Amino acid sequence: MSTARGWVGRLHLPTLGVLAAVLVVWAGLSWRYGAYVLPSPWSVVVGFVDVVRSGEIWKHTGASLYRIAIGFGAAVVVALAAGLAAFLWRSARTVVHDLLAILNATSVFVWIVISIIWFGLSSWAPIFTTFMITLPVVASNIVEGVENVDRRLLEMGDVYRLSGSEKFRSIVVPSTLPYLVAGMKIGFGLALKVSVVAEIFGVTSGIGYIMNYSREILATQMVFVWALVMILVMMATDKLLFDAMSRRLDRWR
Amino acid sequence: MTPKLLVEDVAKDYLIPIIDRVSFAVAAGDFVCLLGPNGCGKTTLLRIIGGLEPATRGLVLLDGEPIIAGRPHRHRIGVVFQEDRLLPWLTLEDNVALVLKPLGTPARERVEIARRYLGLVGLAGFESYHPGRVSGGMRQRAAIARALAIEPDVLLMDEPFGALDAQNRRIMQREVRRIWEETGRTILFVTHSIEEAVGIGTTLVMLSARPSRIRELIRNDGRDRGTLIDDLNTMIMEEVERQQGARP
Numbered sequence: 001m002s003t004a005r006g007w008v009g010r011l012h013l014p015t016l017g018v019l020a021a022v023l024v025v026w027a028g029l030s031w032r033y034g035a036y037v038l039p040s041p042w043s044v045v046v047g048f049v050d051v052v053r054s055g056e057i058w059k060h061t062g063a064s065l066y067r068i069a070i071g072f073g074a075a076v077v078v079a080l081a082a083g084l085a086a087f088l089w090r091s092a093r094t095v096v097h098d099l100l101a102i103l104n105a106t107s108v109f110v111w112i113v114i115s116i117i118w119f120g121l122s123s124w125a126p127i128f129t130t131f132m133i134t135l136p137v138v139a140s141n142i143v144e145g146v147e148n149v150d151r152r153l154l155e156m157g158d159v160y161r162l163s164g165s166e167k168f169r170s171i172v173v174p175s176t177l178p179y180l181v182a183g184m185k186i187g188f189g190l191a192l193k194v195s196v197v198a199e200i201f202g203v204t205s206g207i208g209y210i211m212n213y214s215r216e217i218l219a220t221q222m223v224f225v226w227a228l229v230m231i232l233v234m235m236a237t238d239k240l241l242f243d244a245m246s247r248r249l250d251r252w253r
Numbered sequence: 254m255t256p257k258l259l260v261e262d263v264a265k266d267y268l269i270p271i272i273d274r275v276s277f278a279v280a281a282g283d284f285v286c287l288l289g290p291n292g293c294g295k296t297t298l299l300r301i302i303g304g305l306e307p308a309t310r311g312l313v314l315l316d317g318e319p320i321i322a323g324r325p326h327r328h329r330i331g332v333v334f335q336e337d338r339l340l341p342w343l344t345l346e347d348n349v350a351l352v353l354k355p356l357g358t359p360a361r362e363r364v365e366i367a368r369r370y371l372g373l374v375g376l377a378g379f380e381s382y383h384p385g386r387v388s389g390g391m392r393q394r395a396a397i398a399r400a401l402a403i404e405p406d407v408l409l410m411d412e413p414f415g416a417l418d419a420q421n422r423r424i425m426q427r428e429v430r431r432i433w434e435e436t437g438r439t440i441l442f443v444t445h446s447i448e449e450a451v452g453i454g455t456t457l458v459m460l461s462a463r464p465s466r467i468r469e470l471i472r473n474d475g476r477d478r479g480t481l482i483d484d485l486n487t488m489i490m491e492e493v494e495r496q497q498g499a500r501p
Contacts, residue, residue, distance in 0.1 A: 253383075
């Protein structure tokens with residue numbers, strides 16, 4: 001129950017005050033400009049309860065998360081391979097660095113357009129886009145971790161003649177793990193933001209699709225509902241998944 | 254009697270000459286302290302002897318076998334560095350047990366040996382602590398336990414107490430002397446503290462200013478410590494002055 005307590009403790013009074021003020025201004029503007037431009041906070045709450053009741057929330061969130069899991073998961077696997085290469089061969093580091101610099105400089109939209117050309121209007125478009133965007137983030141973190149392994153610890157391993165695989169397992173992996181978790185945390189947030197954009201095109205499920213569809217049928221309050229769902233998913237994974245992973249890694253500190 | 258460790262005409266250039274020419278012999282069970290002014294190449298010499306760095310010229314023989322950086326040899330060399338170099342994610346026990354793996358010791362025995370040596374250095378009861386949870390002195394004790402656990406032919410110590418405060422330093426000096434008496438290991442100990450060297454070493458090797466040679470080799474048989482410390486202090490002052498160019 002300590003987590004529940006932490007959540008309550010996190011509810012900072014001035015923050016609540018600011019949120020309340022935002023709600024009031026929001027309601028006022030909504031009343032002034034009409035529900036199509038800005039739906040009222042209340043209609044968003046009603047819409048949210050509706051999608052939870054009907055189970056639609058799970059259908060679209062599940063579809064988005066499924067695509068993220070494949071695209072982001074593949075990016076983590078490839079990033080780990082890049083990290084291993086950087087550990088084994090010094091020259092691989094420069095190659096990985098240069099490739100990641102190019103990938104980092106490439107816009108999301110490039111990958112969306114290319115993936116539609118390559119994969120047509122299918123789930124593979126958001127999956128591929130997610131993969132290409134998160135790969136450089138996760139990989140550069142892992143490679144940085146591998147480069148920052150304490151040389152003095154590796155020399156200690158040499159003194160006691162630990163084998164290459166033993167040094168990798170006992171020294172390189174534990175010192176790189178915090179970098180991996182940090183990279184995954186940033187990468188996952190990016191994946192969620194990017195994959196929904198790619199879902200605007202050609203798929204018939206997912207948070208991105210349903211937001212765009214809501215806009216088309218002039219149900220602006222549902223656009224806000226799905227934005228809220230995205231925010232909640234992001235915060236939940238951050239707190240429940242990645243914070244727990246970091247805490248587990250820090251046990252020995 | 255053939256010496257345990259033979260250092261023969263070892264020289265090291267690193268852009269400039271660091272070690273000019275150093276030769277000495279260490280008998281089995283000796284406790285040798287390498288002394289000299291800061292920056293005279295004591296640590297470099299120790300690293301060459303440990304096979305961590307190649308010598309430019311000369312030879313290091315351990316029981317007659319050459320020790321050359323990057324080449325495998327049959328001997329066991331334990332090293333205690335200035336920093337503890339423990340793996341922070343492993344318990345003290347696992348840190349010690351880890352270095353027994355390459356020796357092919359079975360898992361159960363590794364734990365037993367690790368516990369025995371942690372006990373020897375006074376860390377009984379702290380086996381399951383992580384390095385971050387114990388003091389600097391205790392971490393250095395664990396590093397010593399790790400070096401002893403492999404039953405090294407020679408134990409190299411590179412200013413192992415440099416990072417400790419004065420009290421801990423004195424305690425650790427007594428401890429190392431006791432451990433040496435109990436285990437009979439051959440120890441090579443680098444320090445820049447004359448009091449430390451006279452307090453624990455059986456043989457004192459005083460190096461000159463860079464590029465270093467052996468300035469004086471002294472048997473420390475316990476007689477007249479005060480005079481010995483005074484003499485060594487005078488020598489080290491001369492060498493420091495020479496290094497700074499104040500003396501030819």
